[in-house]
Amino acid sequence: MAIGFASRAAVSTCALCTAGLLALAPAAATAGTRPNPAPQAGSGARAAPDSLLYRSGTQVRPRAEAPEVPELSARSWLVADADSGEVLAAHDAHRRLPPASTLKTLFALTVLPVLPGGLRHTVSEEELSDIGPGSSRVGVAEDHTYRISDLWNGVFLSSGNDAVHVLAALNGGWRVTAERMQEKARALGAHDTWVRSPDGYDAPGQVSSAFDLAVFGRAGLHSPDFARYCSRVEAMFPGRDGGSYGILNTNRLLTGADGVERYPGLVGIKNGYTSNAGNTLVAAARRDGHTLVATVLNPRSGGGHTVYEEARALLDWGFEASGRVDPVGSLDALRATSLPGPRGRPAAGPTPASAPEARDAEPERPVAWTITCTALLGAAGVALFLRLRWGPTVPG
Structure with missing residues (x-):
């Protein structure tokens, strides 16, 4: 039962990491592109x-x-x-x-x-x-x-x-x-x-x-x-x-x-x-x-x-x-x-x-780095949980 609990906890931790990654990815992609400040037609909001x-x-x-x-x-x-x-x-x-x-x-x-x-x-x-x-x-x-x-x-x-x-x-x-x-x-x-x-x-x-x-x-x-x-x-x-x-x-x-x-x-x-x-x-x-x-x-x-x-x-x-x-x-x-x-x-x-049709909207390197770092943090979280739960692994 303890093994099942650990497995479920690890899966839950991975799910949380994945959810965090998916939540952060759009924001990272937005930060790494040059936004087109053109207002959207019919938005009704006052343009910047x-x-x-x-x-x-x-x-x-x-x-x-x-x-x-x-x-x-x-x-x-x-x-x-x-x-x-x-x-x-x-x-x-x-x-x-x-x-x-x-x-x-x-x-x-x-x-x-x-x-x-x-x-x-x-x-x-x-x-x-x-x-x-x-x-x-x-x-x-x-x-x-x-x-x-x-x-x-x-x-x-x-x-x-x-x-x-x-x-x-x-x-x-x-x-x-x-x-x-x-x-x-x-x-x-x-x-x-x-x-x-x-x-x-x-x-x-x-x-x-x-x-x-x-x-x-x-x-x-x-x-x-x-x-x-x-x-x-x-x-x-x-x-x-x-x-x-x-x-x-x-x-x-x-x-x-x-x-x-x-x-x-x-x-x-x-x-x-x-x-x-x-x-x-x-x-x-x-x-x-x-x-x-x-x-x-x-x-x-x-x-x-x-x-x-x-x-x-x-x-x-x-x-x-x-x-x-x-x-x-x-x-x-x-x-x-x-x-x-x-x-x-x-x-x-x-x-x-x-050029000149391109609009310079491709993501730049900060996007990839943000996503990669988030994934690494997630993996580290899973490893830390397992280490705390089961103790250090002894080589056989």
Whole structure:
């Protein structure tokens, strides 16, 4: 009878351990995945602020006497406080669209820290190969020696894909740079971005979003080098004959060129255009010690300068609305709190072949470790019970 009791007790203990394991497993799985904060249709519950950014249409939470949000033609846009990260208003913030050269913001965030501006490099023919037809160029020439800072001027001011190709080659190559940009995006909490061509040139599957690009622009403002380059209006670029020539920033909201009125307090960032992306822009401006960042993707009306005027309207509204609206989300909402590994690499997500449809929802290692540890604790509990009941086992 004693043996039967022990057996029943052991079975009961195992059952309790199994029940505990099953109860803990869903919680562990939830902790190891990135939740999709999009609200469920028909839930009736008030959405959390960050979930509003996953809704279609314009999202804003005005208080009394808040100014009316401007009517824009862009397919996607966002305006946020660059200091706090609070999103003041947005339209289809997570809609995945081709970014054009605004993707160079992510390229700079990834590569600037590893290539000091004072270094000098002689460009090879191979480094200028495979530049897409119709690409914007600053005029980099093979067998010519440039300072790295010259090449960054070419990236930020002239949006030069030739300069990007040379810098990417120095960073380990085109594919390595794309992979590192992808890692950087995820570390910053930018999950809509899939990098195929580091220069922003149209490529199948290459997308970003107004949210992600605002994240990149805001992060860039915290880098002294990035902030200096993106706000530079003009610079001299080395010529092939030993002389130099002037280059002007193509961001007309910064320069006031081509009939576009310069925006007061603009600190720059990056504009872009491709046939697939249309006109795109990430802009930041400072007023009375307060900085805003705005993203405008692909205006559907007007000409090529509409992107600047719609960004102007967003910035004007943002400065007026500051303190009169509640945030609809945060640019920090999806940022990684910690990154494993000595190089700060995030846990592996879906392979490029599965992007951009993948949603990064696969369980990570903490799930497996939690379940394994729970099972081991259960087994230890059974062994302890039997040892206490029957005493130590003597080898025969």
